[in-house]
Every structure is written in C-alpha cells, then in structure tokens.
Amino acid sequence: MLVFLLRRLVQAIFVMIIISAISFAIQNKLGDPVQQHMSMTVSPTERAQLRQELGLNDSIVVQYWRFAKKAIHGDLGTSYYYKEPVLDVIFKKLPATVELAFCAIIIVIGIATPCGILAAIKPRNIVSRLVVALSTMGLSIPIFIVAIFLVYVFSIKLHLAPSFGRGQTTNVFGLWDSGLFSKDGLRHLILPSITLAFALMPIFVRLIRAEMMEVLQSDYIRFAWSKGLPTRRIYFIHALKNTMLPVITVGGIQAGTLVAYTILTESIFQWPGMGFLFMDAVSRVDTPLIAAYLIVVGGIFVITNTFVDLIYGLVNPTVKLANHGL
C-alpha cells in the first residue's frame, strides 16, 4: 500500500514536470503578454524594459530553469494580470469548479447507474429503449447546444433557475467559499451541473448497460439463480459489483474529459471557476497562470486516478495494489 502510494507520488511529480515543460514550450505561440498588458500609449523603451524585467528575453530553457527552481519551493510564479501568486489565484477559484464537478458526478452516478441497470435487465422495456435512444442522442449533441437549450427553457421561459454566476456563497472554515449551503447557491448550480453531467452521462449509461448485460450471461450469475437466490440479490450484489469494475476504471479516465468540459460549461454559464479563469488567462496571454492551471489539473488527474485505483482494489479482490503499483 505504502509502496503503491509512493510510486504514485513519483508518477505525479513526473507528470507535472512534463506538463510544465509543455506549457512553457507553447507560451511563445500564444501571443505577446507585454502587448496585452500595456496600453497603446506606452513607449517602445518602456515595453523593452518590462520585457527585460519579466525575463522574457531569456531563452526558453533559461526561463524554464528559473521557473523550476522556484516551483520546487511551491512558487509557480506570479500572474501578469492579477499581480498575485498564481497558486493563490487558482485556489481561490478551485472551490467553484470542485463543487460544480462534484454535483455533476453525483447526477451522473445517480442517473446513469439505475438507467444502465434497467436497460440491461429489461432490454425490451419501453423505458430501457428510451434510455438507450437518448444516450445515443446524447453522445452526438454537443454540450453547448444542451446548455443553450436549458438556459432558454429553464431560465428565460420558466424562470426556474438562474443562467449565470455562482450566486450567494458561504465561507466554510475560512478556506472554502461554498455555494452548497444556501438556497441561492444551489439554484445557481442547477443548470451548469446538469449541463456538465450531460456530457458524461451517455458514456456511463452505455458502459453500465453493456457490462451488466455481459455479466448477466456469466456462469456465476447462472449458478446464483440455481441456488434460488432472490432476484434483487442477484442483480444488485452478484451482478452489479462485477459490472462496476470496468466502470470505475473508465470513471478515472473520464476525469480528464470532465476537466475539459468544465472549461466549456464555466464559459457558457459565467461560472467563476478554474475553467473560466483558464479561458481568461489564455486570452490575456497570462503565461504563468496558464502553466500553473495545467500543472494543477495534471495533479488533480493523478490524485483522482490514485483514488480510483484504491477503490478498484477494494472492490476487486484479485488485485493487489503493491504488486501492480502502476
């Protein structure tokens, strides 16, 4: 177990080094930060001076080396735009994104699991057919269309849910601004989290359905029937536990997709989270912030997958984490 976690830590560091290198390598292609930050009236000499101050005249390798030395001490640089350490900027926006993603995941698990199971055990049922048809549709409709549709129906026509912003937030322990504890905050979560959930739902419905159908064909399920076990026990203990093994793995991989879709969702709903911040950073050519965002996301990805593997190890007795460390 300890070996497994240590290996994961090494892996995480390795991933972050690669991500930071990549984000540094692309920064020159994004545009000129100096031009973005100064008005037209600033003289060329002043521009050159700022350029020198920011260290932009050094070669990429030198810049990266300077960045890496500071990064070891936990300093990923200072945002050009916010004039604050990038990690502070990002961690201020982190709660919004985490809460959005969390709600979306709850919605996905809460809806995809029963739908997938139903579609597998009663394939001819009208509801299952509808579920399968909808999941096919869902796979092919881009989420910004879903979002626009939801906004049109639920905010503009029905006035049921707000279409932008986070609403009222509550500070928890001085660390975390949460929208989960006020009615207004929760109302603001509805449309963005549904939109985000919509992006991941079809894959999980189809995956759970396909896996469950396969598991139900297996000998051990037949043996369970032949023992005269109650139907509920066969479906929800014998079959579901086996069905979830590949679903857990795919869930970890889909964490990446989730991050990508938070950027889209947050932009659509003006959600003040990391994704929205990232889009702004890109348009402002705020290179330190872009690099830091990518590194943080990489870290989240590694942490998520470590958790996923831990859960997998708990569910699947044939896996021993220490032996299959990676």
Place this chain on the structure above:
Amino acid sequence: MNLLSVSNLHVNFHLKGQDLAALIDVSFTLNRGERIAIVGESGAGKSILGFSIVNLVDKPGYIKSGSIKLQNKEITTMSLPQLQEVRGKRIAMIFQDPMMTLNPVLTIGVQLVEAIRSHTRISFKDAKNIAIEKLHSVQIASPEKRFNQYPHELSGGMRQRVIIATVLLLNPDIIIADEPTTALDVTIQAEIIQLLLDICRNNSMALLLISHDLGVVSRVAERTIVMYAGRVVEEGPTLEIINDPQHPYTQGLLNALPQMALPGQRLNQIQGSMPPLNERPSGCAFHPRCPYATDQCRQQQPSFIHSGVSTVACFMVEDMINDAHLDDDEESR
C-alpha cells in the same frame, strides 16, 4: 411415486426469426436416491435438459410444451418465487467449470451463507456453522480459513468442492451435475466423482449426471440416457447400455472409447458431426452418420420400442426384434 418425471418435453430457441427445436419429446423419470447419466456428444441437448429442469433455460430458449413434475408439482408453470423455492432447496446444480461458477468478487463464505439464508430464516452465525460443516464434509482442509477467502485463492479442484458444498447446504432431493469434472485434472476428476458418489449414497440424493465420459458414467450411474440431436435415442440400465448397446449411435460412442482401439491403431470415430440446430435432418436425425441407414430412416422418426431391459428408437433394432418374433412363431408352429 417418481421424484421427478419429465414427459414429452419440448424446448425451442427463437433464433433469427426461426423457431428451432433444441429438445424434442424428451421423457424420463428419476426416483429418490437414483443416479441417472445423460450422455451424448456436444450439442445433443444434455445441458439444456439439465437447465430446463429448474426452468433456467436462457433466452432466446424457452420451454415450448411438455411437463416437468417434481413429485406432484409442475415446474414449467411455476412463478419465479415458487421456482426460487425449488432451486437450491429441492434441486441443486453443479456446473461444468468451477473457475467460472463462483462469483470472483464475493468471498466463499458470503456465497455459502447467502444460499442458506435465502431459503431459511437463520442467523448469520448459525448459517456460517452449517457452511463450515459442509466445507468439512467435502474434505476441504481448514474450512474456517477458506470461508473468508475469495475464489481466486483456491485451486480448480478446491473450487469444485466448494461448489459441491454449496449444493449440499440445503439437503436437496436432486443434484444436477453438468459435466462436473470436464474442466479438472484427471487425478482430481476421480476424487470429485468419488466425493459426489459418496454424498449421493450417504444422503440418498438423486443424481442427474450430464457427461460425455462413459468411464465416469459406468462408475456412477445406475441408468443411462443417450441423447442425439435433442432426442433420447436409447435408455436403459448403465451396464446393459455399455455391454450391449442397441442404437447405432450408442454403439458408435462406445467404439470411440480409446480402450476399444489397440495400441498403434487409429481411434474409432463416428463419421461426420452433430448437425447444428437449424440443419436437423428429416426422419431419424442420426441417419446421415449411420452405417445402417435405410430409406425408412431418412423419412420417418422411429418410435421407442423395448429391447430387453432398454428402450431404443431405431428401425434397425425394431426390424431385428420383429424378425426374432417371426422366428419364434415359426419355431412354435
């Protein structure tokens, strides 16, 4: 009264718009404590017969007609809760591949205890005691330790013992064993068969052994049913079937045993292979492979006739018996 009586059972499969017969007019009876073997090549319908007895034929298969009576209760028309009462408690099954039969993510203990507790109101602790006692009775060493282990921690032979223990938990009247040793090593095969035989004898349980291993069959079963292409072709006492097979198919099966060939000689085999479900020939289904086939065999399905203590469905045997009767008549004249 018979413990189990299957009469005129027809099982069909809906495949690609066709309704194909997998079992045709199968009838037999099983008495308390009796051991019957069902033999035949792959595809003869042996396993389907085993599964249909507890109404576990997977879709697209279904029981088309006929009756399966457990004492006086009709199984084919039972509701699912009624079936769940019968399954495990009255009729239990052992499957072919012990590697696939136990659920990989549940402990042996959970899989044993759940079988008891879904049939009887009993505490977990009492159920555990029964389970451990049964594990002991199938000669599993340190059953307390095995109870908490997962299937992958056990060998194939050990798993088949666990499965046999599962089957014994509720003292069923009938055990259906679908090729219980096919997936095991030869040395372990003998042990498992001996175990099964002892258990049935000691508890006077009836056994329906589905097998293609005639060596095993001759050791275990008192009666043997030979199946071909979904039909019973010969039935009788095992000794009789092995020493004096009547149906050309049974003769072919026995001839194909390696013991029947001399060293260095090619093994005998029945020419051709079992026809798939959608290509069953007319008349007697065995006629394309039968060395004695006549025009009558190609057109008509032979009915069952008694030949000594066996019953056979074959025109050749029928003719032989009729001739013998004629000879008797002439002699007596």
